[in-house]
Amino acid sequence: MVDAQEVRLIPGRRTVVVTSQGENEVRGDPQTPDRINALLEEVLTAEARRSLATGWAEWDFLLPDKGRVRATAELKMGLVHAAFDLTRLDEPAPFDELPLPQAAPTPPNAVPPNRAAPHAAAPHLGIPPAALDPDPLPSPDLAQPDPPRARPTVASARMPEPSELAVRIDEQAQSTPARPSHGGAIAMPARGFDAAPGAESTEKIDSLLRQMVAMKASDLHVCATAPPMVRLDGDMVALPGAPPLGPDDVRALLWPMVPPRNRQEFEETHDTDFAHEIPGVARFRANLFVDLRGMGGVFRVIPSKILTAQDLGLSPQILSLCNLSKGLVVVTGPTGSGKSTTLAALIDYINQTRAAHIITIEDPVEFVHPNKKSLINQRQVGEHTHSFKKALRAALREDPDIVLLGEMRDLETISIAMETAETGHLVFGTLHTSSAPSTIDRIIDQFPSEEQNQVRTMLSGSLKGVIAQMLCKKRGGGRVAALEVMFGVPAIANLIREGKIFQIPSVMQTSRNMGMRLMNDSLLELVKSGQVEPDEALSKSTDKSTLQTLFRQNNISFSATA
Known part of the structure; x- marks a missing residue:
């Protein structure tokens, strides 16, 4: 590998060395985005930093006693891929023309001076020393384990012996810190998201959120290459006078508002959910993500004032579900159909009329309920508990009367919810279905076929009501909910038990006097x-x-x- 022409750093792959014979992956762990970011942080020029924010950068720098290196960096799927062209090392260039990598202090356990190479490479770039050495060396035995050794620096690096050459090629990349040492200042959408010093202010994003609330919009969308947009009466509309945002603008706008736990989650998964509050204005349910253009975010407004059952026009028959001592009530509908608002109104009604203990399990906590006649404990998944199912299991030991389950997202959670409803508790939950019959099918279909007969029997006894809803645009602006309502009366329970779900709409149609209605x-x-x-x-x-x-x-x- 002494004729190395290029070194490539690609997320998820080990360091790639390109020679005249082709590409070779050297021994060591795969490169991570954080390691690549930290390596580039050492040599990025100011102009290259700005260029990288748009997706591509190319620049030169010097290695001491070696010469010129051409570096390129490119954003692919929000991650940085880097390459170092070594074919120009012999080109002379004045040291004041190109940036030099800064030498790090010699570590206490550095190699002895008599072993140091007179023209060592800058190992902090992840460039193999062999690629810069003019003398051919034999290939080593790659099967030998890599002994621990001190991290070399510009001041202390030495040329490795022939027997250890290959195992040293990727040594530096493995020892690079997991986070950049310069505050993650590289301007790129998906990694290195630490805000610059003094930039931890949410003033700018709060201003956009206030503007969204003033417009009576439901959601704010922030992403690169587009101006901030809001969902107003169901349509996407750009904020008046807002210019398109670049990747660096989005990062600077969103990152200061992200809680520490969610920063770590976002770095690992490129997605995270959390709640943000502007006192006196509203709470917001936030989701951050990464797409082809970089970092983005969507914010759903949660009004500080909880709409009451009277505000929503909920019927007395629907409110009667709040007086039950046990059973399962499911509020269902597509995303953005107002399920959270309806559930909040039902919990608020219980809070005003019953001396009960209410536990809510949400991701994240949306409407905040003050204690009125009831005692309310609100738990957020990821912050106060590990998962819905673990919190629901724990709730059974916390003396609840009512449990609100923000989302019944898997078989185990649904199963525990049904058990909870059968054991003397009133459980409210949500699903993403469009009608009452499809809700029943969705619950049953979650279970293996050999268990479905038993599940039908359990569900026929525990299901007390289904409220399916969707939002329609109102004439003159705004939106209004259309509701489908089904109650678990004996006729419905019999159809569930017998698996005759297709007949439920007919029973609902003939039971309008009981408060049932089709969409x-x-x-x-x-x-x-x-x-x-x-x-x-x-x-x-x-x-x-x-x-x-x-x-x-x-x-x-x-x-x-x-």
Whole structure:
């Protein structure tokens, strides 16, 4: 490998050395994004740093007594890939033209002076010493273990002996600190996210969030190459006067607001969820992510004031579910359909009317409930507990009357929720289904086929109600919820037990006097009251032909293409 022409640092691969015979991966651990960032931090020029923020950088630097190295760095899928061209080492260049890597202090256990190489490479770049040595050396036995040794520096590096040459090639990359030593100042979307000193202020993002609240929008979207945008009455709209953001702008905007635990999670998984609060304005459910353009974030506004059951127009029959001593109540609907708002209203109603102990398990905690008539403990997954299922298991030992489960996301959580409902507790949970019958199918289908008969029996006894909802655009602005409501009356329980889920809509239709209603009934009512356009109602319906028939029966015109 003495004719090395290029060294490549690629996340997830061991150091790659390119020779005239091709590519070779040297012995050692795979490169990590943090190691690559730390290596580049040593040699990046200011101009290259700015260029890298746009996705590509190319620059030269000097190795002492060696010559010129051409470096390139590129962002791929939010991660930095780097390469060092060694073919220009013999080109002379004045030392004042190009940046020099800074020498680190000699470590206490550095090699003796008589073993030091007179023209050692800068090992902190991850460039193999053999690539810079003019004398051919025989290939070593790569099977030998790599003994621990001191990290070499510019001041103390030595040329390795032939028998240890290959195992030293990637030694420095393995010993690079996991985080950059310069505050992660490399401007790139996916790694090195530490904010610059003095930049830990959320003033800028708070200003955008305040603007979103003032516009009565539901979500704020921040991502590179686009201006900040909000979801206003269901449509994506750019914030007035906001310019497009670059990757570095997004990082500087979002990173200061991320809690320490979530920073670590984001570094590892490129996704994280947390809550952010502006006192007196609102709380926000935040999600950060990485995409092709770099770092991004979405923020859902959670009003500081909890809307009451009366504000939402919930019927007395729905509120009667809050008076149950045990059972399972599921609020369901697509993402962004207002499930959290409806659940908060139900918990608030219990809080005002019952002297009960309520435990909520959420990810993250959204609406914050003060103790009124009830005692409320709110736990956040990832911060106060490891998972939904562990928190739910623990809740059984915490003397609860009511448990709110933010999401029934897997078989074990659903199973524990059903057991909790059967053992004398009232459980509220959510799913992402579009109707009451599909909710029942979703719960049963989570279980293996040999267990489903038993699950049907359990569910027929524990399921007390399903509220399916979706949001429709209102005439004149705003949105309004359309609800499908099913109660676990004996007729419904029998159909669940017998596996005749397809007959449930017929029972719901004939049980309107009990407060049950199908989604089409709610959509028709919203259209007849003038709150929603017929075409908007049709776009939300899962049974369009039936709703069109209802419109014709009520002389309501609609678009043929709706």
